[in-house]
Amino acid sequence: MQMSLPQPEPNADSLPYWQAAREGRLLVRRCTACGERHFMPRHLCPSCWSDRLEWVESEGTGRVESYSIVHRAPTAAFAAVAPYVIALIDLDEGPRVFANVVGDDAFEVAIGDRVRVTFEDRGNGAMIPQFARVKR
Amino acid sequence: MGNAMSLKNKVAIVGVGESDIGKVPSMSGLGLNAQAAKRALDDAGLKVSDIDGLLTAYSFTEPYTMLGSSLCEYLGLQPIVCASMVAGGASPGIMLRHAAQTVALGLADTVLVCAGENRATGLGRDAAVAVLAQVGHPQFEQLYGGLIPGYYAMIARRHMYEYGTTREQLAAVAVNTRAHALLHPNAHMKTPITVEQVLSSKPIADPLRMLDCCLVSDSAGAFIVTSAERALDLRHAPAYLLGIGEKHTHEHLMCAPSLSDFGATQSGRIAYEMAGVGPADIDVAELYDCFTIVPIIELEELGFVPHGDGGAFFEAGHARIGGKLPINTHGGMLSHAHAGAAGGLFGIVEAVRQLRGGEGERQVRGAKLALVHNEGGILSSHCTLILSNQKG
Numbered sequence: 001m002q003m004s005l006p007q008p009e010p011n012a013d014s015l016p017y018w019q020a021a022r023e024g025r026l027l028v029r030r031c032t033a034c035g036e037r038h039f040m041p042r043h044l045c046p047s048c049w050s051d052r053l054e055w056v057e058s059e060g061t062g063r064v065e066s067y068s069i070v071h072r073a074p075t076a077a078f079a080a081v082a083p084y085v086i087a088l089i090d091l092d093e094g095p096r097v098f099a100n101v102v103g104d105d106a107f108e109v110a111i112g113d114r115v116r117v118t119f120e121d122r123g124n125g126a127m128i129p130q131f132a133r134v135k136r
Numbered sequence: 137m138g139n140a141m142s143l144k145n146k147v148a149i150v151g152v153g154e155s156d157i158g159k160v161p162s163m164s165g166l167g168l169n170a171q172a173a174k175r176a177l178d179d180a181g182l183k184v185s186d187i188d189g190l191l192t193a194y195s196f197t198e199p200y201t202m203l204g205s206s207l208c209e210y211l212g213l214q215p216i217v218c219a220s221m222v223a224g225g226a227s228p229g230i231m232l233r234h235a236a237q238t239v240a241l242g243l244a245d246t247v248l249v250c251a252g253e254n255r256a257t258g259l260g261r262d263a264a265v266a267v268l269a270q271v272g273h274p275q276f277e278q279l280y281g282g283l284i285p286g287y288y289a290m291i292a293r294r295h296m297y298e299y300g301t302t303r304e305q306l307a308a309v310a311v312n313t314r315a316h317a318l319l320h321p322n323a324h325m326k327t328p329i330t331v332e333q334v335l336s337s338k339p340i341a342d343p344l345r346m347l348d349c350c351l352v353s354d355s356a357g358a359f360i361v362t363s364a365e366r367a368l369d370l371r372h373a374p375a376y377l378l379g380i381g382e383k384h385t386h387e388h389l390m391c392a393p394s395l396s397d398f399g400a401t402q403s404g405r406i407a408y409e410m411a412g413v414g415p416a417d418i419d420v421a422e423l424y425d426c427f428t429i430v431p432i433i434e435l436e437e438l439g440f441v442p443h444g445d446g447g448a449f450f451e452a453g454h455a456r457i458g459g460k461l462p463i464n465t466h467g468g469m470l471s472h473a474h475a476g477a478a479g480g481l482f483g484i485v486e487a488v489r490q491l492r493g494g495e496g497e498r499q500v501r502g503a504k505l506a507l508v509h510n511e512g513g514i515l516s517s518h519c520t521l522i523l524s525n526q527k528g
């Protein structure tokens with residue numbers, strides 16, 4: 001049986017993020033009081049607790065801070081695509097995100113690699129941010 | 137820390153117990169807790185009626201909504217203090233702190249702390265992996281195939297990048313710990329391993345392999361906390377609590393303030409200050425070891441060695457019984473047992489036993505000060521505690 005990879009399940013904090021992703025745009029939260037940008041969208045700014053937040057579009061470029069090649073997947077759906085790369089990526093605007101590194105050269109990933117966002121189709125219009133290494 | 141009343145010398149651990157460990161299909165999770173609790177009670181020389189407080193953690197296998205109440209009900213206890221505390225692997229240390237406060241303030245006299253579950257046979261390996269996958273953030277981690285070994289693998293990869301920690305040094309942690317487990321009569325693992333075996337074990341999440349990962353056991357552990365005064369009248373020499381500290385920085389690794397500085401530095405500092413001792417005074421350390429990278433980082437953050445030197449310390453054999461600082465003398469979660477919050481609790485059990493003396497080949501000679509470190513999540517929640525067989 002072919003198991004499909006999971007789709008995003010937005011909540012009230014993240015709905016605009018996932019809606020933008022469907023259009024191929026990567027959003028982060030920005031605090032209009034202190035200027036801090038954060039990822040994992042919240043109701044208030046985790047730096048200053050202001051609730052005056054806005055959504056801003058990220059350039060989608062960043063750097064790999066760490067990664068792992070996963071061989072023993074947590075679910076049957078991911079086992080079907082293993083091995084795959086998970087990574088923590090610092091966007092150039094500041095926030096750190098978690099995603100897969102994808103592409104033909106994904107297994108050559110190293111800490112410090114430049115990466116750029118790309119969007120993966122998870123079906124029914126759901127697109128999720130992923131990252132690919134920037135070719136030198 | 138403000139002007140908090142110090143918990144130093146106020147309470148002691150007077151009884152410890154372990155359930156049967158390994159694959160124990162004949163027992164439920166609550167049954168394992170009951171067995172560990174009964175053994176701790178017998179060890180202390182107390183009666184059931186002496187217990188007026190109970191703290192426990194959580195169970196994936198038997199997810200009762202009110203686990204503390206469910207366990208009291210199962211045990212026939214009607215205490216005046218009861219709670220279920222959920223801070224992952226840090227729960228046992230945190231439960232000790234709450235038990236200590238409770239006793240020190242006179243809110244209860246004798247608190248039973250227990251945790252564990254039948255994770256090996258009640259859940260099964262595949263189901264355990266699937267349940268543990270739910271630990272990842274539902275929207276931003278599970279979507280990408282995130283998994284606990286993967287998060288720790290990224291921490292290990294970062295440590296290797298920053299400090300030159302080697303794959304062989306990680307393996308040395310597993311080998312060291314297994315050697316200690318072979319000296320423990322109740323340890324899950326009973327055969328020796330080599331560095332080569334660790335390096336060739338099944339890849340899980342690069343750079344971590346199967347033998348870098350903790351066990352999945354059926355097991356529960358328990359300890360009993362009472363006042364320092366009351367402790368003098370009981371069966372064994374008391375293990376006094378000299379210092380205890382916590383630090384909480386995040387839950388999901390993507391939100392951690394750093395990939396190389398975690399909360400153990402500060403939880404350790406609070407514990408050392410309360411105890412009035414430093415790393416050089418510690419005789420034996422029981423460090424949380426869900427993955428081989430973790431005790432390396434804790435060794436560094438707790439001030440035993442400079443950042444980056446933890447791997448070499450294990451590789452040189454300094455963490456062996458008889459070495460500079462024996463670590464995980466019972467075999468840790470890598471080789472003794474791991475089942476939910478029981479993993480870190482066994483570190484506390486072992487510290488108490490080492491301080492009493494008489495553990496034969498496993499005994500750290502003349503151990504007077506023991507440090508235990510528990511961490512939960514992905515190096516998210518930390519608790520460090522210092523115990524001694526003498527008041528500080």
Ligand SMILES: [Zn+2]
Pocket residue numbers: 031032033034035036045046047048049050
């Ligand atoms: Zn702000």
